[in-house]
Amino acid sequence: MQTNSIIEARHINKEFQSDKGNELKVLDDMSLTLNEGEVVALLGRSGAGKSTFLRILAGLVPATSGSVTYRGKELEGPNPGVALVFQSFALMPWLTVEANVELGLQARGVPRNERKKLALEALDSIGLDGFESAYPKELSGGMRQRVGIARALVLKPDALFMDEPFSALDVLTAENLRQEVLKVWSAESDAIKSILIVTHNIEEAVQMANRVVVLGSHPGHVIAEVPIKLDRPRDKQSEEFQSTVDYIYSILTGRSDETNARRILQSKVRDKEAVNKSVQEEDLGTKVLPDATPGGLAGLADIVAEHPGGIDMADLAATLSFEVDDLFPLIDAGLLLGIFDADNGHVRLTSLGKRWQQADILEAKEMFSSMILQRVPLVRVIDRALKNSESKTLHGSLILDLLRAHHSDKEAVQQFETAIGWGRYGELFDYDADDDRLTLDPENKASLPQQEQEL
Numbered sequence: 001m002q003t004n005s006i007i008e009a010r011h012i013n014k015e016f017q018s019d020k021g022n023e024l025k026v027l028d029d030m031s032l033t034l035n036e037g038e039v040v041a042l043l044g045r046s047g048a049g050k051s052t053f054l055r056i057l058a059g060l061v062p063a064t065s066g067s068v069t070y071r072g073k074e075l076e077g078p079n080p081g082v083a084l085v086f087q088s089f090a091l092m093p094w095l096t097v098e099a100n101v102e103l104g105l106q107a108r109g110v111p112r113n114e115r116k117k118l119a120l121e122a123l124d125s126i127g128l129d130g131f132e133s134a135y136p137k138e139l140s141g142g143m144r145q146r147v148g149i150a151r152a153l154v155l156k157p158d159a160l161f162m163d164e165p166f167s168a169l170d171v172l173t174a175e176n177l178r179q180e181v182l183k184v185w186s187a188e189s190d191a192i193k194s195i196l197i198v199t200h201n202i203e204e205a206v207q208m209a210n211r212v213v214v215l216g217s218h219p220g221h222v223i224a225e226v227p228i229k230l231d232r233p234r235d236k237q238s239e240e241f242q243s244t245v246d247y248i249y250s251i252l253t254g255r256s257d258e259t260n261a262r263r264i265l266q267s268k269v270r271d272k273e274a275v276n277k278s279v280q281e282e283d284l285g286t287k288v289l290p291d292a293t294p295g296g297l298a299g300l301a302d303i304v305a306e307h308p309g310g311i312d313m314a315d316l317a318a319t320l321s322f323e324v325d326d327l328f329p330l331i332d333a334g335l336l337l338g339i340f341d342a343d344n345g346h347v348r349l350t351s352l353g354k355r356w357q358q359a360d361i362l363e364a365k366e367m368f369s370s371m372i373l374q375r376v377p378l379v380r381v382i383d384r385a386l387k388n389s390e391s392k393t394l395h396g397s398l399i400l401d402l403l404r405a406h407h408s409d410k411e412a413v414q415q416f417e418t419a420i421g422w423g424r425y426g427e428l429f430d431y432d433a434d435d436d437r438l439t440l441d442p443e444n445k446a447s448l449p450q451q452e453q454e455l
């Protein structure tokens with residue numbers, strides 16, 4: 001990537017005169033460099049002065065003090081290297097799509113044939129092939145914004161400036177158009193060299209930008225510049241993407257200063273490392289953890305205990321007024337944990353199962369924690385990850401992500417919930433769904449080898 005600077009703004013201050021004649025300071029000492037090849041997002045709340053700053057860089061509004069240069073030359077009017085795309089598409093309703101796109105070229109005195117050729121190229125590049133002779137009112141919002149973008153692209157600007165370009169569109173159309181704009185930007189053509197996008201949408205900023213400039217308000221000032229190094233195309237669902245969004249969110253909301261926000265991000269990265277380290281050779285993909293609760297298992301063990309020689313599953317189901325199918329998860333869980341034996345549909349308590357069934361509540365919990373640590377890979381992973389984590393807490397979503405790599409969403413959630421239920425009963429760990437926090441139980445000090453020896 002080249003790093004030649006296209007536009008440089010230095011120490012920009014802007015004051016407006018209010019209706020009552022008072023000075024309203026809108027921008028305070030803002031500096032920014034836009035380099036060739038990059039997409040920069042200006043992110044801030046409504047009224048932070050984003051649009052004003054964009055217009056100053058475009059040479060449409062003068063700064064009260066400070067300087068703006070384009071390719072090293074101080075601006076003396078509209079910036080010749082910039083083309084603008086607005087939220088409200090600002091098309092001429094009486095002109096066809098093609099004529100709307102040609103307007104800027106006409107103003108530059110480009111001859112008619114050349115105008116047509118360039119307009120058709122620009123329309124083609126943004127997916128408007130075949131719509132040249134339509135009028136704006138015949139088009140959907142998304143198509144109109146495509147015309148707005150084509151009208152800017154046709155000028156082959158050094159910098160495409162976009163002021164909330166997707167915020168008037170529905171979610172899917174906006175998403176589609178973001179991808180199209182990135183495609184045009186990354187193409188090996190001379191269409192556009194850089195993009196400056198104004199947005200209040202953090203995901204949009206992280207998805208599009210190489211660098212996010214976060215603005216604070218009253219007056220507008222730069223709080224932080226965050227480089228976004230995620231590979232393209234960017235996966236919104238990925239942990240890295242979401243962590244970056246969280247990080248910028250914490251800066252923007254002023255919940256933390258940049259140092260604190262970085263600490264939060266680092267803790268998430270460390271959480272992930274703790275989880276990855278804990279997976280080791282564990283197999284989370286082959287078997288699905290049966291959907292059974294410790295209470296259900298204990299109840300079943302009580303009933304099976306009444307039949308010292310064992311009981312047929314069909315009889316067991318009849319005794320409980322269960323369908324046999326409903327019994328399977330409980331039996332499977334009992335087999336997995338070594339509580340039951342089953343032979344040809346005949347279920348018995350093992351000696352471990354008998355001890356567990358006769359134990360008092362505290363003893364039963366301790367035995368249960370040993371069983372699940374020894375026999376359930378998912379419980380081992382969570383337990384180890386929590387012990388590996390500095391804070392002894394973890395984002396539950398990290399564990400869910402591990403499961404989603406091998407199972408459907410529904411199976412992943414069910415297994416996560418089952419493991420939480422088992423871990424909670426065994427006093428190994430707990431989970432708070434409100435803030436997606438897994439925490440190590442204060443009682444959970446036992447190390448794995450000792451637990452194994454106990455059984």
Ligand SMILES: Nc1ncnc2c1ncn2[C@@H]1O[C@H](COP(=O)(O)OP(=O)(O)OP(=O)(O)O)[C@@H](O)[C@H]1O
Pocket residue numbers: 016017018024026044045046047048049050051052053200
């Ligand atoms: N021509 C003007 N005269 C007086 N005040 C203005 C003028 N233009 C903007 N302002 C004020 O400057 C402040 C910043 O406005 P600006 O539109 O730049 O913010 P923004 O961050 O782009 O917000 P939004 O996302 O709502 O457009 C606001 O308080 C606005 O009222």
